[in-house]
Amino acid sequence: MYRHKATISGWGCYPVTSSYLIRPERIQDLKAVEGPVIARGYGKSYGDASLNTDRNVLLMERMNCFLSFDEHTGVLKAEAGTSLDKILTTFIPRGWFIPVTPGTKFVTLGGCFAADVHGKNHHVDGSFSKFVKEIDLLLADGRTVTCSPQENADLFWATAGGMGLTGIITTITIQLMTIETAYMTVRNYPAKNLSEVMAILDNPKRQDKYSVAWIDCQSTGEFLGRGIVMNGHHAVHEELPDSIDNPFKIKPRGMISIPFNFPSCTLNPWSINGFNSLYYNSQVKKKTSYTIDYDRYFYPLDAIANWNRFYGKRGFIQYQFVVPENDAETAIRKILMQLSAQSLSPFLAVLKKFGPENPAPLSFPHSGYTLALDIPIKNNKFFEQIDQLDEIVLNYNGRIYLAKDSRTKPANFRTMYPRFLQWKKVKTQIDPNQIFSSDLSQRLEITK
Amino acid sequence: MKNGVLILGATSSIAREVALQLAEKGYPLFLASRDEENLKRFAADIAIRHHVDVKYGTFDAEDIHSHAQFLERVIQKMNGLEGVVVAFGESPNQKNSNQDFEVALKTININFVGAASILTYVANYLENQRSGFILGITSVAGDRGRQANYVYGAAKSGITTFLQGLRARLYPSGVRVLTVKPGYVDTAMTYGKPGIFLVATPEYVGKKIVNALIHSREQIYVPWFWRPIMWIIKNIPETIFKRLKI
Numbered sequence: 001m002y003r004h005k006a007t008i009s010g011w012g013c014y015p016v017t018s019s020y021l022i023r024p025e026r027i028q029d030l031k032a033v034e035g036p037v038i039a040r041g042y043g044k045s046y047g048d049a050s051l052n053t054d055r056n057v058l059l060m061e062r063m064n065c066f067l068s069f070d071e072h073t074g075v076l077k078a079e080a081g082t083s084l085d086k087i088l089t090t091f092i093p094r095g096w097f098i099p100v101t102p103g104t105k106f107v108t109l110g111g112c113f114a115a116d117v118h119g120k121n122h123h124v125d126g127s128f129s130k131f132v133k134e135i136d137l138l139l140a141d142g143r144t145v146t147c148s149p150q151e152n153a154d155l156f157w158a159t160a161g162g163m164g165l166t167g168i169i170t171t172i173t174i175q176l177m178t179i180e181t182a183y184m185t186v187r188n189y190p191a192k193n194l195s196e197v198m199a200i201l202d203n204p205k206r207q208d209k210y211s212v213a214w215i216d217c218q219s220t221g222e223f224l225g226r227g228i229v230m231n232g233h234h235a236v237h238e239e240l241p242d243s244i245d246n247p248f249k250i251k252p253r254g255m256i257s258i259p260f261n262f263p264s265c266t267l268n269p270w271s272i273n274g275f276n277s278l279y280y281n282s283q284v285k286k287k288t289s290y291t292i293d294y295d296r297y298f299y300p301l302d303a304i305a306n307w308n309r310f311y312g313k314r315g316f317i318q319y320q321f322v323v324p325e326n327d328a329e330t331a332i333r334k335i336l337m338q339l340s341a342q343s344l345s346p347f348l349a350v351l352k353k354f355g356p357e358n359p360a361p362l363s364f365p366h367s368g369y370t371l372a373l374d375i376p377i378k379n380n381k382f383f384e385q386i387d388q389l390d391e392i393v394l395n396y397n398g399r400i401y402l403a404k405d406s407r408t409k410p411a412n413f414r415t416m417y418p419r420f421l422q423w424k425k426v427k428t429q430i431d432p433n434q435i436f437s438s439d440l441s442q443r444l445e446i447t448k
Numbered sequence: 449m450k451n452g453v454l455i456l457g458a459t460s461s462i463a464r465e466v467a468l469q470l471a472e473k474g475y476p477l478f479l480a481s482r483d484e485e486n487l488k489r490f491a492a493d494i495a496i497r498h499h500v501d502v503k504y505g506t507f508d509a510e511d512i513h514s515h516a517q518f519l520e521r522v523i524q525k526m527n528g529l530e531g532v533v534v535a536f537g538e539s540p541n542q543k544n545s546n547q548d549f550e551v552a553l554k555t556i557n558i559n560f561v562g563a564a565s566i567l568t569y570v571a572n573y574l575e576n577q578r579s580g581f582i583l584g585i586t587s588v589a590g591d592r593g594r595q596a597n598y599v600y601g602a603a604k605s606g607i608t609t610f611l612q613g614l615r616a617r618l619y620p621s622g623v624r625v626l627t628v629k630p631g632y633v634d635t636a637m638t639y640g641k642p643g644i645f646l647v648a649t650p651e652y653v654g655k656k657i658v659n660a661l662i663h664s665r666e667q668i669y670v671p672w673f674w675r676p677i678m679w680i681i682k683n684i685p686e687t688i689f690k691r692l693k694i
Contacts, residue, residue: 026489066496
């Protein structure tokens with residue numbers, strides 16, 4: 001198939017390398033694709049998971065058809081390149097929603113499954129793969145097999161969170177969930193330090209299945225980890241204000257686009273501090289519960305196309321880790337103090353609680369707390385400093401999220417994911433020649 | 449209930465977007481092309497998204513003897529037609545056409561002969577019905593013969609002229625004819641190829657086309673800036689043009 005060389009990166013704009021891009025229009029065309037290859041959806045993983053330097057990258061975006069939908073059960077079968085955006089626009093007016101959604105709707109179904117993404121409801125509902133009934137997977141030997149938790153279960157779970165390394169996901173069958181309105185009822189709970197934040201996250205009101213906290217990384221001392229917990233649920237009819245006459249219609253948002261990379265100095269400790277104070281003060285003011293549409297609630301940053309360019313040419317990393325519940329507070333405290341000791345200023349910090357892990361060996365979430373930090377890349381010492389964060393995470397038996405990673409070491413990865421060997425067994429069996437590989441799999445020595 | 453629209457060459461990226469736009473406006477569709485597997489997925493997708501009836505079947509532009517019967521069958525299945533979109537086409541490598549007339553002949557047969565053939569039957573049906581529309585997708589390549597793609601250009605230019613004649617002939621019967629000249633569109637044909645510039649997305653092009661149809665336009669360039677670009681290209685004197693490597 002026709003391929004051309006181009007420079008690409010993940011969402012973090014680091015690393016930037018060149019790969020051969022192939023963009024098939026149809027699933028039948030996939031058989032002609034030669035390895036080593038990795039599938040790429042909308043390129044929203046932050047690091048090097050969808051890169052394949054000097055090798056093939058398969059763009060899945062044109063394989064985006066809905067194949068079947070059952071109006072009674074809400075089961076949707078679609079090609080893997082279908083975006084969540086398309087699903088939402090089509091099915092929200094009919095009263096259906098995606099049961100697990102990440103913080104952007106510009107991602108593909110295949111990408112969501114391959115990274116086994118989670119949402120603000122992980123503590124209640126688990127991760128994305130839980131709602132996937134079935135996938136079709138094109139294997140290295142050219143066969144397409146259907147996998148589900150019942151059929152070819154090992155392969156199904158190796159592919160959930162498997163970062164595209166088991167084969168090419170061609171179709172996904174997913175269970176949608178019913179909603180009464182396209183709106184959310186949200187309440188903010190300000191918390192003056194980390195313990196308070198965690199206590200509120202730990203104990204949300206029953207109906208609030210979405211729960212997430214924004215943390216102000218600039219605060220220190222007794223206010224370390226101050227933040228705002230935002231709890232919410234899908235609004236029912238009675239909760240909508242009279243001003244909304246169509247419960248499934250929302251006000252469209254204007255799209256802003258960042259046309260170029262901002263200078264790297266845009267985000268400095270002062271501007272970051274300023275932004276965080278502004279945000280804190282604006283959110284603290286909202287004392288009672290309020291109604292907000294799903295788009296502004298789940299996808300606030302989607303209104304700014306290419307917001308990653310704020311971080312400038314050097315890019316940024318999103319350091320996301322999870323640590324088990326017991327020592328979570330100590331671990332997170334250490335990480336926050338370490339960041340401030342190294343004068344690394346995360347622009348955004350988001351904390352949430354996870355529920356138990358699932359059978360997928362490489363799936364990221366496990367019981368405990370997860371913190372995601374957007375940190376602009378600085379000088380040469382930057383990556384050494386981040387390695388020190390890994391040490392803390394490892395000490396507390398935590399792990400980092402592969403979909404956001406561009407820098408961890410192979411040994412760290414193996415300690416963080418103790419079920420890796422179980423996964424590797426499946427990989428060796430179905431892809432002995434390592435047709436499916438990426439910069440991530442090379443860096444972590446998952447493939448050679 | 450609206451009457452249906454037949455889309456020929458429905459698996460091209462532009463046609464798919466046109467089909468989606470028409471379905472959104474409530475038109476039942478019949479999708480046709482050579483690629484049945486692909487038709488199946490597009491038909492499912494459009495039907496799920498827009499809650500309209502979408503049928504499909506194979507159509508071979510080169511097999512002109514099947515055209516009359518094909519159209520009859522579609523009209524029967526759809527209980528009548530409101531309009532027909534002619535979107536099929538094939539753009540060969542010009543160098544191959546230079547060496548081998550068989551390649552050129554295929555280009556002419558698909559882009560001109562096949563289109564003229566099915567359009568003849570469509571025109572007669574709509575003229576008889578005294579309403580409806582024809583939407584023909586040609587190309588900016590038909591505006592002037594360039595050494596880089598003159599066989600394709602000649603065939604597209606031919607069908608543009610054919611549509612002009614049809615427009616005048618069908619005007620008294622209240623049948624509208626819209627000619628669309630797209631520039632470069634982001635399709636498998638253009639993706640990643642060198643020398644391709646000002647590429648428009650199929651979504652954009654599809655929207656503009658259906659917009660033009662609703663507003664009863666006669667001929668459009670999509671995106672719009674190809675009109676001035678082609679005006680310049682058409683007005684370059686031949687003595688200069690023949691020396692240009694375009």
